[in-house]
Amino acid sequence: MPIMPDRSDEPAWAGDNLADPHAVADKPRRVRKMFAAIARSYDLNNRIHSLWRDQRWRRCAVALCRIKSSDVVADAACGTGDLALAFARAGAHRVIGLDFTHEMLTLAQQKARRASGLKSQGSGLLFVDADAMRLPLPDRSVDVVSIAFGIRNVADPVAAVAEFARVLRPGGRLCILEFSTPRNRLLRWMHQLYCGRIMPLTASLIARDRTGAYRYLPRSVDTFLDRDQVTAAMTGAGFQNVAMHVQTFGIAVIYLGYRAA
Numbered sequence: 001m002p003i004m005p006d007r008s009d010e011p012a013w014a015g016d017n018l019a020d021p022h023a024v025a026d027k028p029r030r031v032r033k034m035f036a037a038i039a040r041s042y043d044l045n046n047r048i049h050s051l052w053r054d055q056r057w058r059r060c061a062v063a064l065c066r067i068k069s070s071d072v073v074a075d076a077a078c079g080t081g082d083l084a085l086a087f088a089r090a091g092a093h094r095v096i097g098l099d100f101t102h103e104m105l106t107l108a109q110q111k112a113r114r115a116s117g118l119k120s121q122g123s124g125l126l127f128v129d130a131d132a133m134r135l136p137l138p139d140r141s142v143d144v145v146s147i148a149f150g151i152r153n154v155a156d157p158v159a160a161v162a163e164f165a166r167v168l169r170p171g172g173r174l175c176i177l178e179f180s181t182p183r184n185r186l187l188r189w190m191h192q193l194y195c196g197r198i199m200p201l202t203a204s205l206i207a208r209d210r211t212g213a214y215r216y217l218p219r220s221v222d223t224f225l226d227r228d229q230v231t232a233a234m235t236g237a238g239f240q241n242v243a244m245h246v247q248t249f250g251i252a253v254i255y256l257g258y259r260a261a
């Protein structure tokens with residue numbers, strides 16, 4: 001059933017529902033409301049608060065996928081399209097960005113129109129309004145599925161990974177880029193101070209956000225599956241040779257696996 005846009009003034013994330021945002025029954029509605037509200041400043045906040053690391057992590061994810069000129073890529077929860085664009089620039093035959101927040105997709109489409117050089121490379125890049133839990137793609141139809149900072153936001157990440165396996169051809173790659181927590185105790189303390197106290201204030205100011213998006217962000221990372229659980233979800237869905245590539249002291253991790261034949 002389609003999720004209707006929520007234009008009420010009630011914050012998406014506040015109080016009790018931040019204790020474990022993944023357990024909130026209407027998480028998809030709240031996630032969509034939050035991204036609709038912060039879409040315009042989403043890229044700026046990403047760059048500033050990752051200290052310009054986020055695009056490097058996306059490029060690293062693309063490099064790990066070893067894109068071939070015949071590859072069809074589905075970028076789930078594509079948001080404003082940065083990862084989809086990176087796959088197109090890497091020379092993929094076709095890139096389909098999918099997201100369920102209209103405001104994020106509109107920005108992705110505008111960005112793709114402005115991106116120079118893509119037409120001359122002949123890359124087919126399109127953006128589609130779709131739920132990552134039910135991709136509008138046939139079984140075994142794509143070579144790469146990617147999802148950057150999105151798996152944490154879906155209603156059921158384990159079911160989403162199974163859905164990604166469904167649309168991948170045997171041998172196809174699943175690439176998940178997601179936030180994590182540094183293992184080193186001092187770095188973890190500094191990271192928690194930054195993400196828990198500083199970033200929610202500065203990011204909310206930049207976005208003029210009243211939805212609680214930047215209070216949800218650290219809580220949703222802290223309460224999400226840990227690295228071993230993400231790897232187990234991939235293995236459980238039939239992915240092989242699953243590997244973790246830790247980025248920038250463990251702030252982010254790229255998971256890469258290959259769909260079994």
Ligand SMILES: C[S@@+](CC[C@H](N)C(=O)[O-])C[C@H]1O[C@@H](n2cnc3c(N)ncnc32)[C@H](O)[C@@H]1O
Nearest residue numbers: 077078079099100101104131132148149150153
């Ligand atoms: C943190 S943003 C990441 C955007 C982009 N992948 C990037 O690298 O910046 C998360 C995105 O996931 C989308 N999203 C969350 N749950 C989704 C779902 N079930 N189906 C489709 N998109 C979803 C949101 O609309 C939002 O655009």
